[in-house]
Amino acid sequence: MRSMPEIITFSINGSPVRVSGGTSVATAILISGETAFRRSVSGEPRTPLCGMGVCFECRVTINGLQHCLSCQTVCQDGMEVQTG
Amino acid sequence: MGNLSLTSLSFDIVVLGGGIVGTACAREFAEAGLRTALIESAEIGGGATAAGMGHIAVMDDSEAQFALTRYSQLLWKEAAERFPPDVEFSPSGALWVAADETEMREVFRKQHYYIQRGVPVEVLDARSLAEAEPNLRPGLEGALLVKEDAVVYPPCAARFFITEAQQHGATLILGKRAVGTRGNTVQLDDGSYIAYGNLVIANGIVAQSLTSSVQLEPRKGHLVITDRYPGFVSHQIIELGYLKSAHSIQSDSVAFNVQPRPSGQILIGSSRQYGLDDSAVDMKIVSAMLRRAFEYMPGLRRLSAIRSWTGFRAATPDKLPLIGPSPEAENIYLATGHEGLGITTSLGTAKLLADMILGRRSAIAKDPYLPSRSYALHA
Numbered sequence: 001m002r003s004m005p006e007i008i009t010f011s012i013n014g015s016p017v018r019v020s021g022g023t024s025v026a027t028a029i030l031i032s033g034e035t036a037f038r039r040s041v042s043g044e045p046r047t048p049l050c051g052m053g054v055c056f057e058c059r060v061t062i063n064g065l066q067h068c069l070s071c072q073t074v075c076q077d078g079m080e081v082q083t084g
Numbered sequence: 085m086g087n088l089s090l091t092s093l094s095f096d097i098v099v100l101g102g103g104i105v106g107t108a109c110a111r112e113f114a115e116a117g118l119r120t121a122l123i124e125s126a127e128i129g130g131g132a133t134a135a136g137m138g139h140i141a142v143m144d145d146s147e148a149q150f151a152l153t154r155y156s157q158l159l160w161k162e163a164a165e166r167f168p169p170d171v172e173f174s175p176s177g178a179l180w181v182a183a184d185e186t187e188m189r190e191v192f193r194k195q196h197y198y199i200q201r202g203v204p205v206e207v208l209d210a211r212s213l214a215e216a217e218p219n220l221r222p223g224l225e226g227a228l229l230v231k232e233d234a235v236v237y238p239p240c241a242a243r244f245f246i247t248e249a250q251q252h253g254a255t256l257i258l259g260k261r262a263v264g265t266r267g268n269t270v271q272l273d274d275g276s277y278i279a280y281g282n283l284v285i286a287n288g289i290v291a292q293s294l295t296s297s298v299q300l301e302p303r304k305g306h307l308v309i310t311d312r313y314p315g316f317v318s319h320q321i322i323e324l325g326y327l328k329s330a331h332s333i334q335s336d337s338v339a340f341n342v343q344p345r346p347s348g349q350i351l352i353g354s355s356r357q358y359g360l361d362d363s364a365v366d367m368k369i370v371s372a373m374l375r376r377a378f379e380y381m382p383g384l385r386r387l388s389a390i391r392s393w394t395g396f397r398a399a400t401p402d403k404l405p406l407i408g409p410s411p412e413a414e415n416i417y418l419a420t421g422h423e424g425l426g427i428t429t430s431l432g433t434a435k436l437l438a439d440m441i442l443g444r445r446s447a448i449a450k451d452p453y454l455p456s457r458s459y460a461l462h463a
Contacts, residue, residue, distance in 0.1 A: 041347075059311075065386055066311070066312070066313055067311045067312070067313070067387075
């Protein structure tokens, strides 16, 4: 029998988010409805293309550290994620 | 017909090499009213000029090095008023960081040296250093802030200099390589010749293929650049141990040296290796260089590096550049051998050469840099 999935609580742009354990930050951001993960140098909105850590379009700020690959990062309790 | 028209060309001055030194020289000559041509085989500012950090630094390794770096630094400050934004001139200052009491004594020695010579500096204690650069590790002794050190983006500075030279009538010959000299002509790889009154060899390490009188060693360096992290570093920061690395004549060495770019990117250096001509990135050296940087700035470990590359500094036996007539011909001048200071000293080099060629009085003594000097080797 499978146990209940663990629930992770963290924040995206200051709003609380709950996802099941093992969810990537990129997935959580998409579930939250946000599509502009980051802005290019000229200000264009960007969103993930590859989902496997190659295109670098999914970069977000996690716990104050810029340019984290959200598709390669698993959600953790208390994490603070900033997009855009 | 291109070759024929080139054959008929004749200039007061022909400069070989479109790096920072060559373009600065061409600009100086053209502004002085000389009919000037610059020959660059690849692109303007694309060689060692593009590989370096672009730190406009005053240095005190010797009186001669100080005189040339300080003179040049003031010329940069003056020229900066006209720079377009892409030159990214940023007078952010440099911090020479002392890790222990011995290095702190060196900070005070340098402070005294610079104050005597009118260079604005300030000693930071451990607390002020931590406030100025919060990402440095705790426990450092202090630092010397050299206030007028600056940062530029060298390839765009070289492009600005050649543009100014062209505005004063200079001719740019791109995509042709000088293969030799005969009489008062330089032969190009397409078989054409260009006549010169004076020839200036300013193509860095390549100079030795054109003149037998040049004693240059390529000194390979690596750099790493990070993604954009605005505010992570505010000054050029160099460990005082850098001097040990820069002074080492033979062995491979690394030293902590980081630079904030106006984009928010951080350049991380530095390394020095002799006896190599392979430009490939050596991951062993990059790792050693980064480990050294992490010792001083542990937070760098968490940042994302996006690119690493290498370049070759043209090093002379006494670590001073070669500026002046070549020992083999009176009208062939050298402007090479600037090692790791070519961006800084390009402007002083151009002034000194123009002074020599035009018989003007120089602002600083030219003797220490004359190619005919005898080398006083020091360990």
